[in-house]
Amino acid sequence: MPQKDRDDIRKALLQKGFYQKNKDHEFFYYKMNQSIFTKLSHGSRYKTYSADLLGKIKRQLKLKSMSQLIRFIDCPLTGEEYFNLLVVDKIISEKDKPE
Numbered sequence: 001m002p003q004k005d006r007d008d009i010r011k012a013l014l015q016k017g018f019y020q021k022n023k024d025h026e027f028f029y030y031k032m033n034q035s036i037f038t039k040l041s042h043g044s045r046y047k048t049y050s051a052d053l054l055g056k057i058k059r060q061l062k063l064k065s066m067s068q069l070i071r072f073i074d075c076p077l078t079g080e081e082y083f084n085l086l087v088v089d090k091i092i093s094e095k096d097k098p099e
Contacts, residue, residue: 002070003049004049009040036062038060068085
């Protein structure tokens with residue numbers, strides 16, 4: 001069962017073009033697309049994310065597999081590759097590509 005450190009998840013999100021809004025949790029939104037987002041908890045119980053929570057993040061980031069999410073977090077999957085996955089899956093349009 002995969003587990004990932006919250007700080008590693010946060011770092012990967014910011015490197016891939018997400019921006020952070022702090023509320024009761026840390027919310028991360030992809031570029032200007034409000035439909036692609038995830039949240040991380042501040043609580044000390046959530047310093048390491050279990051497979052169950054990683055599965056929720058995977059769905060929120062519109063990824064198809066856990067291996068894609070692991071590649072996203074560990075950084076072999078670049079921001080451009082993530083963008084292209086979203087375009088191929090018709091979640092966003094090529095015109096949404098940042099300049």
